[in-house]
Amino acid sequence: MSVHDAPRLLVLWCPDWPVVAAGAAAGTPLLAPAAVFSANRVVACSAAARRSGVGRGMRRRDAQSRCPGLVVHQHDPDRDARVFEPVAAAVEQHAVGVEVVRPGVVAVPVGGAAGYFGGEEALAERLLDEVSANAGVECQVGIADGLFAATLAARRAVFVVPGGSARFLAPLPITELDQPGDDRGELVGLLTRLGLRTLGAFAAIAERDVAGRFGRDAILAHRLARGLSQRPPLRRAPPPELEVIQEFETPLERIDEAVFIAKTLGERFFAGLARHGMACTRLAIVAVTESGEERLRVWRCAEPLTARATADRVRWQCEGWLTATAGDRPSSGIIRLRLVPEELVGGEALQLQLGAMGRDADAAERAGRAMVRIQGLLGPEAVLTPLLDGGRSPAERVRLIPWGDPRATVTADAPWPGRLPAPSPATVPRRTVPAAVLGAGGREVGCTMRGELTDLPVAIAVEGAPVLLVISWAGPWLHRPTVQAGNPPGAARVQVVLADSAADRTRALILAVTIGQNPQWTVEGIYD
The missing domain is CATH 2.40.128 (Lipocalin)
Known part of the structure; x- marks a missing residue:
């Protein structure tokens, strides 16, 4: 393994960040047992809640029965990203190339910054002090080769020696592959049933055997278990036309305006990459204000960005800038936004949407922009798309989602006794017939x-x-x-x-x- 395959990174991790952000927004006590819920299941909980037996994936009723004093918060990715902006800004004061992996986790290339501050440990101490003093947040730091290993090192506050990521990962449980946002629970369950209890046991299997037995996601997970980066980046310079620039006649100063703009920019950015058969894993968001200030933030993603994921990050970043404290907020409104793909992978790494490539791409982009325009005139509920979810009858299983909203199922995994088995009817009446x-x-x-x-x-x-x-x-x-x-x-x-x-x-x-x-x-x- 070469450093080029897995660059040496410092990861700063804020434990239980969704709970910290929710508590900061709601003004609840820091030490109170608290949990964040999505679809009535725990997505994050505080240390006090874990001591009472609350865990990730637990139903709300079970969590509250184990911890009657549990403070309940609803999952809000926008809030998590908005509150995290001061942390990323504090890290950026002392390091170049700061990349936000997700709210609660930032990565920094070690090489230049460590040399400037006199070593990796000195750099880590400086960043911890800076975040604690300026953002008021407790965090941990880890250093290793590759983002996956560095993230797990941060959770354990460990500095892994160069070239030692594979040895560091080997004894860790296989469940570490299922990190927040990765959705590898099914794969981890299968590997566990096959008797592969540690990352080292999985890494010991030959790559050709993994490719012959499992799917694409398992191949990427196998690279992580071996201490490699998830996928090699596309080794060519991005064409300049892949950048997306949006000028504003009236400076952008309100969050609701940012939400509308983010959807359009995300769709344009995704469509442009799809036409070239590429996908983005590192996105730079550049904002220029009316007074000439320039703000830059880089988002690193384990999975290639979709149009929705791109829009989310643009919205999060704009909200973070526009709602920052007086000293950190831009002195005037934003007049230009620029999206720059800093790291690309082949389009086969992403299951591109129908119509997103080839000569249908322009038509798909125009249609998407037209639907966003209709929503701007008539409201979000004016354009709806169907989603198959949980339910007993065919009509109950179809949920109508406003165009551009997340298309995540809520109750599809419930048992639903008495549900209609496959095959489903081709036509479901919208009214009672x-x-x-x-x-x-x-x-x-x-x-x-x-x-x-x-x-x-x-x-x-x-x-x-x-x-x-x-x-x-x-x-x-x-x-x-x-x-x-x-x-x-x-x-x-x-x-x-x-x-x-x-x-x-x-x-x-x-x-x-x-x-x-x-x-x-x-x-x-x-x-x-």
Whole structure:
């Protein structure tokens, strides 16, 4: 391994940063047990909360039962980044090339700064004192070859000797691969079940064997376990046209304006890289103010930036600059923003969005900008995109997300007993579509509490349409079997195939029926 493969870095880590930032914003006591939640699960907690048994991934109810005095905060990445700006600025006072990995973690190239201050330990002491004095934040420092090893060294306050990252990583648990934002929980679980308990055990496997057995993410994780950088950067100078510059006639001074601008810049930046088949892992954000001041911040990312991730970092950085204290805030509004890709990788490292490359890229960019424009005129809810999430019925599983908002599932991993199994219907009605299910002699078919139909379905009429004969059917399946006073009636589902002689084809439907004396049938979905 060469230094060129994994540059020597100093990482400054602020423990439990989401909790620290939330507490600073809310004014809660520093030593109080606290946790930050997203989708009712713990994403970060304080040391006091951990001593009471609270841990990452725990449900809110379980966490509060273990720690009744737990202070609850909601996850807010914008707040985390905004409050972290003074920390990054304090580090920047004594080091060149400061890179924000994520709120709570900054990386600094060791070479030049260590020589200037008289060694790595002297540099680390100077940065710790500076952050404590100017930002009022406790932090830890670690030094190693490569960002992954340096981050783990910072968590342990260790200085790893040059060339010793692989030896340092070898005894650490395999769970260290699942760092915040990396989403490697499934891979770590698989490696653990295979008996690979440490990073050294995983690193000992030949790279060709890892490539033959696992996916791309495992190959990148294998490089980290060996003490290498996650991926080699693209060894060519970025074309100048990849830079994105935005001029403002009216200086940018408000956060709501920054939010709108960030979306547009993120999409333009991503589309420009995609046209060249590249992706960015280090992004420089440069702001020029009306009075001629220039502010620069570099964001380093483990994964290549998407359009949304780029917009997030632009927004975070603008908010950090615009909301800083009087001494650190620019003296006037921002009149120019420039996004510069400082490190590139091949586009195959990122699953590029449909339409993001080739001759469709311009059309996709124009469409995206048009949708942002519509949102600016009519509001965020004017442009919605569907997302498949958790739920029992097909309609419950579809969530409409405003264009540009994070498309993260919330309840997809829940068990959802009684959910409709695959394959899902091709068409889900947006409104309730009533139906009539008839048995022999035209009698209405119902469903008992035991999940049995009161008659064999012979014909079906959907919302006043002509009656169609039933060719075959399956079910019923209870999916809300409990019937109690004051609760909604139980329900069941039935799949039917109908003969549509007028259209010379068959139709397949999924129907829902309420359980009880007065059955009500509705169409939940239509199969192709």
